[in-house]
Amino acid sequence: MKMPAKTPAPPYYAVIFTSIRTKEDAAGYDATAGKLAELAASMPGFLGAESVRDADGFGLTVSYWDSEEAIGNWKRNAQHQDAWPMREQWYDRYELRVCRVERASRFPDIMP
């Protein structure tokens, strides 16, 4: 069962990745996405991630990081960069937004 990421008290950083998948290369995409998710989780400064995609291919993935430096390290990671040439085959389009999380609240109101 997916759960909200257990992030610390703000401030921290979020990368919002909004994407529309093509219908191409489902097996290759899934394999790489799985590997990259594992790799991201092993990177310094990784705090968690949340991801969901609907049947039409519209997806939202939010990853959380403790600093902009950690996000930069992930962006420059060699295996992550290997996926870059595939973007035209895998995505109709995407938008990537880097944010500073200023405050957070939750229900039930228990600390993570």
Place this chain on the structure above:
Amino acid sequence: MKMPAKTPAPPYYAVIFTSIRTKEDAAGYDATAGKLAELAASMPGFLGAESVRDADGFGLTVSYWDSEEAIGNWKRNAQHQDAWPMREQWYDRYELRVCRVERASRFPDIMP
């Protein structure tokens, strides 16, 4: 077809709402969610929204706003607040994060 929100050049603000629906009151929830989405879109400072939920009830909704003041106005909106007493019936849990979007990029690399 859902598309990434057409947001302006940063900075602007994002509210990341990560939630797990109960299985209760699907009709009531859907009706209220639809009304609140329309109402949010009519609020000053609203820039767009992206939302997706999987079959297990795990959902991500990100709304974009031009200022923290606009987010505060939306939070205090009376109709929005009417939904507050329903949260225990509708959600197993949720996490709400308010962020400042610092930078953005996209593919294909055309301005929105």
